[in-house]
Amino acid sequence: MLKFQRNKLVSVFQDNPDELRIHGLLDDHIFGLELDLVVGMDDLKIQSIEGKWNREETPECSRALPFLQAAKGFKIDSDTLAQQINKVVSRTSCPHFANLLLECCTAANEAVGVLKWNAAKADQEDLTFEDFRSDTGSRTGVKQAEAIDNNPANENPVEAEPVRTPMNKISGGCFIDLHAHSFPASQCSSVSVDDLVVAAKKIGLDAICLTDHNYVWSRKEIENLRQKHGFHVFGGNEITTDQGDMLVFGMDQDVKGIIKLSELKKMVDQAQGFMIAAHPFRGFLVFNTSQIGMTVEKAMQRPAYQLVHALEVLNGKVTEQENRFAAKVAAGMGLPATGGSDAHAVSDVGKYATHFHQAIESQQDLLEALKSGAYEPFMFRKRKLSKAS
Numbered sequence: 001m002l003k004f005q006r007n008k009l010v011s012v013f014q015d016n017p018d019e020l021r022i023h024g025l026l027d028d029h030i031f032g033l034e035l036d037l038v039v040g041m042d043d044l045k046i047q048s049i050e051g052k053w054n055r056e057e058t059p060e061c062s063r064a065l066p067f068l069q070a071a072k073g074f075k076i077d078s079d080t081l082a083q084q085i086n087k088v089v090s091r092t093s094c095p096h097f098a099n100l101l102l103e104c105c106t107a108a109n110e111a112v113g114v115l116k117w118n119a120a121k122a123d124q125e126d127l128t129f130e131d132f133r134s135d136t137g138s139r140t141g142v143k144q145a146e147a148i149d150n151n152p153a154n155e156n157p158v159e160a161e162p163v164r165t166p167m168n169k170i171s172g173g174c175f176i177d178l179h180a181h182s183f184p185a186s187q188c189s190s191v192s193v194d195d196l197v198v199a200a201k202k203i204g205l206d207a208i209c210l211t212d213h214n215y216v217w218s219r220k221e222i223e224n225l226r227q228k229h230g231f232h233v234f235g236g237n238e239i240t241t242d243q244g245d246m247l248v249f250g251m252d253q254d255v256k257g258i259i260k261l262s263e264l265k266k267m268v269d270q271a272q273g274f275m276i277a278a279h280p281f282r283g284f285l286v287f288n289t290s291q292i293g294m295t296v297e298k299a300m301q302r303p304a305y306q307l308v309h310a311l312e313v314l315n316g317k318v319t320e321q322e323n324r325f326a327a328k329v330a331a332g333m334g335l336p337a338t339g340g341s342d343a344h345a346v347s348d349v350g351k352y353a354t355h356f357h358q359a360i361e362s363q364q365d366l367l368e369a370l371k372s373g374a375y376e377p378f379m380f381r382k383r384k385l386s387k388a389s
Contacts, residue, residue, distance in 0.1 A: 008100070008187070010107040017041065020111060024104040026096060031055050035068075035100050039076055039108050046074050046105075051097055064094040068101075076105040077112070086190045086345065095190040095344040099183070102190075174206035174360055175353045175380055178236070179247060179278065179312065179340025185212035189344040197229045199349040203381060207232035207360065208349070209340070211247050214239055216254045222363070234366050238278060239264060243304035247276040247312065247340075250367040265307045274370040276338055277308045279315040280329070281322045296328045305333060310370070314339030314352035314377035327377075336370075339377030353380035 013021040024035040032054035038047045051068045070088040074081060082102060089098040117132045177200060182193035191199075193210065200208035210217050210233065217235040225233040236249045243261040250273030255264070268275045281299070305311070313327040314337075330337040339352035357374040360366050369375065 008103060010103050012107050012111040014111075014115070019047065020108050022104045022108045024100045024107075026100045027054070031096060033096055033100065035097065035104055037101075037104055037108070041112075044075050044077050044109075044112065046072050046076065048072065049101075064097060067094075068097060071101060074105075076109045081105060096188055098190045098345075099188060173355060173357050175204075175355050175378060176207040176209060176232075176234070176360065176366070177205055177341050177343065177350050177353045177380070178209045178276075178338055179211050179238070179315065180208055180343040180349065181212050181238075182210060185210075185215045185217075186344070188213070191344065191346050193225065194229070195346055196343065196349060197225055197231055197233055199346045201229060201231045203350045205350050205353060205380065207234060207366075209234045209236045209249075209366075211236040211238045211340075214254075214256055216252055219363075232361070234363055243307075244280060245278040246308065247278045247338075249274045249276075249370060250363075261304055261307055274310070274367060275308050276310045276312050276370075277305060278312050278340075279318050279322070279326075279342065280305070280311055281325050282315070282318045296325070296332055299325070299329045300332050305329070305335070308335070310336040310338055312340060312377075313337040314379065316341040316343065316348055316351040336373040336375065337377050338375070339379075341381075350381040351379075353378050 007025065007027045009025045011023045013023075015021060018041055020039045020041065022035075022037040022039065024037075026033050034052040034054065036048075036050045036052075038049075039045065040047050049068050049071050051065045053065070068089060071085060074084055078084070085098050085101050085105075089101060113132075117127070120132055121127050180196055180200075181189040182191060182196050183189040185193070189212075196210070197208060208231075210222070214237070216237055219235070222233055222235045225231075234249075236247055237251070237255070239246050239248055239255050240258045241261040241264055242258060246261070246264060248264070248268055251268050251271040253267060253271065255267075265275065299305070311326055311330040311333075313330050314323055315326075327337060329335075338354045340354065341348045341351040343349045343351075354375050355378040356369050358369060360369055
């Protein structure tokens with residue numbers, strides 16, 4: 001049986017009354033990283049921060065380590081901590097480190113609350129932690145922990161009626177970012193679903209697809225977002241298989257863990273859906289295709305690519321070399337080629353997109369358009385900025 005496991009562990013230590021030491025670990029089958037923080041007890045500011053990559057997706061990952069120093073001086077009980085970390089760590093460095101740093105700060109803030117509770121019990125022996133939190137929650141770390149988890153993606157769209165704004169009208173062809181991740185649906189992301197949609201609308205995309213890892217957005221949630229932002233939002237799913245990650249459209253079935261690609265293919269076909277091999281050659285820069293003997297011709301013979309409907313050949317999280325290689329394989333096999341940012345932060349949105357030849361107004365329109373093959377990958381953000389300048 002195939003299994004996928006992601007571990008996130010945070011430990012907090014107090015060796016002396018003046019500071020806390022925090023150690024964080026994030027580890028799965030793709031990458032592994034660690035963080036070590038020291039937080040002062042007098043002002044609750046980060047005094048030092050060190051990061052470590054144990055396994056990397058690309059050589060660029062470890063280059064993010066120096067940028068972590070920008071978080072020194074941040075107060076772990078600040079109401080704007082999440083925004084600060086996303087701005088100076090996620091955008092300039094690495095969303096994985098930003099995500100883990102938020103967890104470390106939340107755990108440290110909770111630990112401060114426990115320490116203060118223990119001190120308060122000296123005068124009130126029967127004081128429970130729950131009562132202490134209700135009286136002094138804003139000073140115990142509870143408030144910040146809730147603020148980090150209070151992401152719009154967690155809201156129940158059936159419970160709250162969104163603000164209605166006019167829907168954008170699409171005529172002729174359109175540009176759609178087919179690959180984006182939001183937090184907390186995708187734990188590796190550092191951006192809320194609302195911020196993803198706002199960013200896509202701001203830079204001029206016609207729509208964005210939510211393709212969170214092994215996560216199914218309900219049709220009501222998608223429609224809620226469309227109405228709230230007056231912008232076309234579509235649902236998809238990035239599913240982990242034994243042959244790599246797959247972007248799946250038109251299938252509502254929830255798939256957890258790692259599934260065999262052959263089994264996923266049967267499920268997609270039964271649902272009359274569409275499956276795209278995401279970043280099919282990610283990591284090849286690390287190993288160098290010439291060293292492992294991989295050629296376009298050999299890649300075209302891989303069984304996995306006989307089961308997919310298209311290849312993602314412009315992906316914002318891989319190297320240009322890997323994207324070029326994927327494009328050659330798609331062309332050689334006669335497979336449609338798509339583009340998507342693989343956004344995990346606001347600044348990623350729209351780096352790449354897919355240009356469809358016809359207007360797309362609904363989820364069914366998108367599915368039919370994908371099956372038609374009438375589209376091509378597009379360097380959206382770069383060309384958009386060039387035209388603006």
